Amino acid sequence: MESSVAVRGRGFGKTLRRDAWWMPPLSVAVGLSLFGAYATWAIMFGNTNNVYFADPYLSPFYSPCITASCPEKIRFFGVGWWPFSPAILMMGIILGFRGTCYYYRKAYYRAFFADPPACAVGEFRGDRYKGETSFPWILQNLHRYFMYLSIVVILFLAYDTGHGFFFEDGLGVGVGSIILLINWLLLTGYLFGCHSLRHIIGGNVDCYSCTLGGKARHGLWKRATWFNKRHQLFAWTSLIFVCFTDLYIRLVAMGTFTDLRIL
Ligand code: FES
Numbered sequence: 001m002e003s004s005v006a007v008r009g010r011g012f013g014k015t016l017r018r019d020a021w022w023m024p025p026l027s028v029a030v031g032l033s034l035f036g037a038y039a040t041w042a043i044m045f046g047n048t049n050n051v052y053f054a055d056p057y058l059s060p061f062y063s064p065c066i067t068a069s070c071p072e073k074i075r076f077f078g079v080g081w082w083p084f085s086p087a088i089l090m091m092g093i094i095l096g097f098r099g100t101c102y103y104y105r106k107a108y109y110r111a112f113f114a115d116p117p118a119c120a121v122g123e124f125r126g127d128r129y130k131g132e133t134s135f136p137w138i139l140q141n142l143h144r145y146f147m148y149l150s151i152v153v154i155l156f157l158a159y160d161t162g163h164g165f166f167f168e169d170g171l172g173v174g175v176g177s178i179i180l181l182i183n184w185l186l187l188t189g190y191l192f193g194c195h196s197l198r199h200i201i202g203g204n205v206d207c208y209s210c211t212l213g214g215k216a217r218h219g220l221w222k223r224a225t226w227f228n229k230r231h232q233l234f235a236w237t238s239l240i241f242v243c244f245t246d247l248y249i250r251l252v253a254m255g256t257f258t259d260l261r262i263l
Helices: 004-008 023-045 087-099 102-113 137-163 175-192 195-203 214-229 231-253
Strands: 065-067 075-079
Touching: 023 087, 023 102, 023 231, 065 087, 087 137, 102 231, 137 175, 137 195, 175 214, 175 231, 195 214, 214 231
Parallel strands: 065 075
Antiparallel strands: none
16 A cells, blocks of 8 residues: 555645545535634624623623623623724634634644645645744644633633523523523533643643542543543534524524523
C-alpha cells in the first residue's frame, strides 16, 4: 500500500481513496457558513426592539446581557458606553472558544483551507506545511484562556436558563424554559468535553492515588473523557440548538406565536 506521503506528493486533491471523502468537509463548510450567517445577523442586526428577550426568556446569544440597552430585568452590570449590540462583547469569547477548539480546527482547516482536504488526500501547500508554529495560527494556543472565560459565560447562561422558569405569576415551565434548559445542557456538554479542560482536570496527573483529592479528580476526569469522546457530537448539536433557541425566543418576542405554558 502506498504511504500517505507518496499520495500527497502527487498533487492537490490526488488520492487513492474511493469513498466520498469530500462529503465531511463539504458538510462542515455548509454548516459553518449557515451558522456564521445566522449568528452575524442575529447579533449585529437582530436586536431591534430587544426581540432577543421574551419575558422570562433571554436568547443565549445575549447572555449575559450587559449593556445599558438590555431590559432592566435581565441586565448585568449595565455597561453604558457600549453603543453596539449587547451580544457582541460576549460573542467574542464564544467565537474565540469555538474558533480555537481542537475539533473545529480540524474541521475548518479541511473545509475552508483544504489543508489537508481529508486524510490521505493531496494537500494544497504540499511540503511547506508549518503547522501552528507561526502567526496567525500560533494564536490557536490561546484556546485554554478562552476556555476559562467560557466557564464564566456558561455560569451566566445557567443563571439566565434558571430565569426562564420564573414568570410574572411565579415559578413555572414553558416550552421556552425546556428549550433553554436543553440548550444549556448541550453547551455544558460541549464545554465539559473540551480537551484543555480535560487536561486540567486530570490529564496532567501521572498518579491519581499519589495526588491530593486524586479519587475525586479521577472520577471527574472519567466523566470529562465521556464527553470528550463525543466532543464532535456536542459541538454540532449545541451549535445548531443555540441558533434554534435564539430563533424560538425571537419569534415569541415578535409575536409570531405564543409560548406554550406547560406548568
Ligand atoms: S477542544 Fe473543543 S472546546 Fe476545547
